[in-house]
Every structure is written in structure tokens, then in C-alpha cells.
Amino acid sequence: MPHGREISHAGNVERRRLHESRWEWLEQVAGPAVALPTEYPDGYHVPQHRHSRSQLLHALVGVVLVTTRHxxxxxxxxxxxxxxxxxxxxxxxxxxxxxxxxxxxxxxxDGLPDSLRVVGVTDLMHSLIVESEKLPQGGELEGRGGLIMSLLLHEIPNLPERPLGLPFPSDPKLAALCRRFVAAPSPHATIDEWADAAGMSRRSFTRAFHRQTGLSLSTWRQQACLFAALPRLADGEPITRVALDLGYDSVPAFITMFKRMLGTSPRGYMRRAGGSARADVPMLQGPSPIGLKSR
Incomplete structure (x- = not known):
């Protein structure tokens, strides 16, 4: 089985071969769970693939975008x-x-999730994941190793789901409004403005938007702003700049939204991310990807 650092240091053709070798190994290895570390350079893209095991993908450092047909x-x-x-x-x-x-x-x-989702990683789960990669991989584990993997598996259903997928409506007019908002997020968009732009009554708009996205416009708008903010904060941009660029009247209003959506403040998020993003040191703006989930 190729080690994670081999993938990180290989060229593009060699990386592809190493990935395919790892996927083949995963299809053959025994045991209820296998933990593998991998190091990736900035901008690296793992092409479309699938495996017969479910995957709990945890980024210790950096931000990852996962794309599916959904x-x-x-x-x-x-x-x-x-x-x-x-x-x-x-x-x-x-x-x-x-x-x-x-x-x-x-x-x-029993109880493992049956749908795609982003979850918060608790301190307990983080420690279990780090310890699990040190264990022999493949087959049933006994003693301490077996207890670690068993507890890790039982903690997966308890991880809190986070709103880091952004659904788009299927109606072309509503989807166009969403795309325009994503290009220039603002917390001040109103239902009446969106309904007028779509040529719909307020009631018809709210029903259609919720039916097609599963979210209210207010919640959808907050998630879109969060998607725009996270990569910028991770790149070290000051909280004040990010909040004002997204149209918030005050930093406290932005922080309130952030804590409600992610369960921690922007400073807490950056600190837990390893200190790579600092609120007091301006840096060049990095990419601001937006998650798009079609329905």
C-alpha cells in the first residue's frame, strides 16, 4: 500500500498510479475500518472515484472541496x-x-449515516483518528487497538452535522438569483426583493424556494456568506475586512452568524485550525470557493 507521503511527493502520473494502487488495496483489505494518512500539495485534484467502504475524510490542515453528482x-x-x-x-x-x-x-x-454530510470533529474523535492511523491496518484488532477502532466507529453517528453544503433550486430563475448572490454575498437580501426579481408572489417564492432547497432564504443566505468567509479567514484575512466585504453592518453581527452556523467564533475557528489564519495580520485574499448542491 502506498504511503501518504509517497503520494504527496510523486509527479502527477505517479500520483494517479499510487491512488489506483491504494483504491485496489482498500477493496481487498479486511476489517471493519481502515485509517490512512495522506499529504497533498496545494491545488491537487483527486479525480472521480468510488470505493466499497464509506469514508470519513478529515483534514487536519488545509481546506478540502468534495464534489459529487449531488x-x-x-x-x-x-x-x-x-x-x-x-x-x-x-x-x-x-x-x-x-x-x-x-x-x-x-x-x-448500526446507525452510520446514509447520506453525504459535513460534520464537526470533536476533540475525542480527533484523538481517535490520530491514534487509529498508528494501528496495524487490515483485519480485526484486539486489545487497545480494537477498543480505539470500536469507539471511533461508535462516535461517527454522534458527530454534529454542519451546514457546509449549499443547495441550489432547480428552477432556472431562482437558480440565477442564487448565482448572483454567490458572486456578491450580502446579509441584506430580502424575500420581497427575490420574489419580485423572480416574478412571483412572496408566498409562492417562499414555498418554491424551500421545496427546492430544503432551506429558508434566510438560512440559505447565511450559509452562502459562511462559504464565502471561511477560505478568506483561513488565508489570514482580518475578521473586520471579511465581515464588511460581505455586507455586514458590524463585526459583532458577523460573529453572531458565524457562531450560530459553526458553533464557534471566527477566532476560535482560526485558533483550532492550527493558528495558520491570524485575524491581526492582513494577507492576500485566497480563493473563495462556493459549495453548490443541486436538487
Missing amino acids: GRWMVPPDHAMWIPAGTEHAVEMLGDVSMRSVYVMPQAI
Whole structure:
């Protein structure tokens, strides 16, 4: 099985071969769960693939974009992406990424999620993932190793889901409004303005938008602003600049939204990300990807 650092240091053709070798190994290895580390350079793209195990993809460092036919999800530090078995997906690295993945047999335990989702990684789960990669991979583990993997598996259903996928409506007019908002996010968009632009009554608009996205406009708007903010904060832009650029009247209003959506303040998020983003040091703006989930 190729080691993660081999993939990081290889050329593009060699990386592809090493990935295919790893995927073949995953299809043959025994045991309910396998933990593998991988290091990726900035901008690296893992092409579409699938495996018979579900994947808990955790980025210790860097931000990851996961793309499937259902849409796109962003995975910042302190988060993980749950990818059910058999799901075609591609992965893009935003910055140098240190990834830890746990590959889980679908029937390993009862209660495993059956849909794509981004989840928060608790301190307990983080420690379990780090410890699991040190264990022998493949087959049933006993003693301490068996206890670690068993607890890791039982913690997966308890991880809190995070709103880091952004659904788009299927109606072309509503989707066009969403695309315009994504290009220039603002917290001040109103239902009446969007309904007028779509040529719909307020009631018809709210029903159609919620039916096609599963979200209210207010919640959708907050998620879109969060998607625009996270990569900029991770690149070290000051909180004040990000908040004002996104149209917030005050930094406290932005922080309130951020804490409600992610469960921590921007400073807490940056600190837990390893200190790579600093609120007091201006830096050049990095990419601001937006997750698009089609329905």
C-alpha cells in the first residue's frame, strides 16, 4: 500500500498510479475500518472515484472541496466529510492539506449515516483518528487497538452535522438569483426583493424556494456568506475586512452568524485550525470557493 507521503511527493502520473494502487488495496483489505494518512500539495485534484467502504475524510490542515453528482461540500479544519460507500466523488485541495481518512465497511455498526454530510470533529474523535492511523491496518484488532477502532466507529453517528453544503433550486430563475448572490454575498437580501426579481408572489417564492432547497432564504443566505468567509479567514484575512466585504453592518453581527452556523467564533475557528489564519495580520485574499448542491 502506498504511503501518504509517497503520494504527496510523486509527479502527477505517479500520483494517479499510487491512488489506483491504494483504491485496489482498500477493496481487498479486511476489517471493519481502515485509517490512512495522506499529504497533498496545494491545488491537487483527486479525480472521480468510488470505493466499497464509506469514508470519513478529515483534514487536519488545509481546506478540502468534495464534489459529487449531488453537489459540492467544503471541509475546513476541525471538520470531516462523511461519504457513503459507492458514492462517486472527487476531491480538490485548497492549500497544502494533511488528510486523515477512515474507511468504514457499510455494516460495521448500526446507525452510520446514509447520506453525504459535513460534520464537526470533536476533540475525542480527533484523538481517535490520530491514534487509529498508528494501528496495524487490515483485519480485526484486539486489545487497545480494537477498543480505539470500536469507539471511533461508535462516535461517527454522534458527530454534529454542519451546514457546509449549499443547495441550489432547480428552477432556472431562482437558480440565477442564487448565482448572483454567490458572486456578491450580502446579509441584506430580502424575500420581497427575490420574489419580485423572480416574478412571483412572496408566498409562492417562499414555498418554491424551500421545496427546492430544503432551506429558508434566510438560512440559505447565511450559509452562502459562511462559504464565502471561511477560505478568506483561513488565508489570514482580518475578521473586520471579511465581515464588511460581505455586507455586514458590524463585526459583532458577523460573529453572531458565524457562531450560530459553526458553533464557534471566527477566532476560535482560526485558533483550532492550527493558528495558520491570524485575524491581526492582513494577507492576500485566497480563493473563495462556493459549495453548490443541486436538487
